[in-house]
């Protein structure tokens with residue numbers, strides 16, 4: 805059985821179109837026609853949407869008969885530091901709706917909060933909290949583009965507990981308000 809995915813098919817599809825390396829290790833793209841699986845950030849030519857399947861774990865893609873892509877090498881060994889980064893990132897993607905505390909993540913992966921934050925920052929250039937904001941704002945942006953939910957509903961669904969904080973972070977990462985973002989994206993689509 806396939807593991808439960810925290811991201812929808814559409815969300816994962818957008819990540820692979822954007823070659824978003826922040827989601828590497830979170831899921832794998834398998835292409836039915838070539839029987840190859842890739843990291844989200846793979847720069848090979850994009851498959852047709854209809855030929856794509858997503859797997860949470862590499863082992864599931866392999867069991868389903870897919871081979872690792874030679875270009876992005878999803879099966880290459882990760883360093884212990886990168887394993888830590890991926891564990892932290894997975895935890896954040898799975899728990900972004902909750903009030904996530906650094907101590908909880910550190911406890912979950914069995915290291916000290918100080919060590920965890922230092923390694924994470926060194927490997928990715930951002931702190932776990934900055935990554936969490938990115939995941940939440942990605943989720944909000946997706947809901948703004950694809951649903952007619954209100955800003956307030958989206959605020960809570962993206963894991964924010966106060967609208968003012970949501971607006972502030974959204975503006976910092978996207979350069980506009982949620983309403984402006986929705987309007988631009990709809991105008992872009994209409995063009």
Ligand SMILES: [Zn+2]
Pocket residue numbers: 841842843846847848873874875876877
């Ligand atoms: Zn690839």
